Structures are given as structure tokens and as C-alpha cells.
Amino acid sequence: MKGTVTERGRVFLDATKPGKSWLVHPDWLALFEHRIRPLSRADLDLE
Secondary structure, eight states: OOOEEETTEEEOOOOBOSSSSOBOOHHHHHHHHHHHSOOOGGGSOOO
16 A cells, blocks of 8 residues: 655555455545645634
């Protein structure tokens, strides 16, 4: 696995391979997305 290169280093997506297919838990995908595109403070709705 090569991972995704970001400013802060490589980020890997956690997954399992119980047979021929790869499975990714929704929480693992959300964490991966956050690691490659973290929210900036301007993106947060604080109202």
C-alpha cells in the first residue's frame, strides 16, 4: 500500500479483506477523509 500523500505525511485507509473483496467501515472512511481534508476553522458553522 502506498497511501495518500498530504502536507503532513502519508495517510492510509484502514480496510479488511475477508475474501476477495476489500471492506471499509464507514467510520474508517470518515477518519481517512478527515485526515486528508481536515476542516479549517472557517469551514465550521459556530452559530
